[in-house]
Amino acid sequence: FLAHGFIVDDREQTLDGYIHIYPTDYFCPVSFDSSKKNFTPNTISIHWYAASWHPVYGKKGRLYRLVRKKSRIAADYILHIPNRIGRKVLGMERYEHLKKKLKKKNKSAGSDKAL
Structure with missing residues (x-):
């Protein structure tokens, strides 16, 4: 086409x-x-669309993948609620600054554990 x-x-x-x-x-x-x-x-x-020509296991597989995809989307949404709240409360610039500080702190804390 x-x-x-x-x-x-x-x-x-x-x-x-x-x-x-x-x-x-x-x-x-x-x-x-x-x-x-x-x-x-x-x-x-x-x-x-019923996919009646497909074997039953194929239909179940598609349904399983759809449910798994929707579950991941919901989990991702819930997991990132604190980030969205932080961006709204602090504003994007302060939020990104705080995020960098926390990453730096976590990185240095991780290197202390390695010693």
Whole structure:
């Protein structure tokens, strides 16, 4: 498709004057990964992707990867709450200065343990 001028950006395109590409909201307005719905006046039909041709273990693997990804995102969000609070309270410049000081202190404390 790229050789024919396809641009990857989910918009309606005509390639070589006769290949018509439609955005996802026309035929696939429901995301498989997140189940988010994007119904628009352009929506013609819904592709209810069930992957019925895949073996069951393949579906479970995809579900497992999706759950694991969402769990990592949630854990990352929770883990970085103190950083976000610090940036809001101190401001970016003071926060970065404090962060450098703490890294330097931790680095020197680590070298003392090595002796």
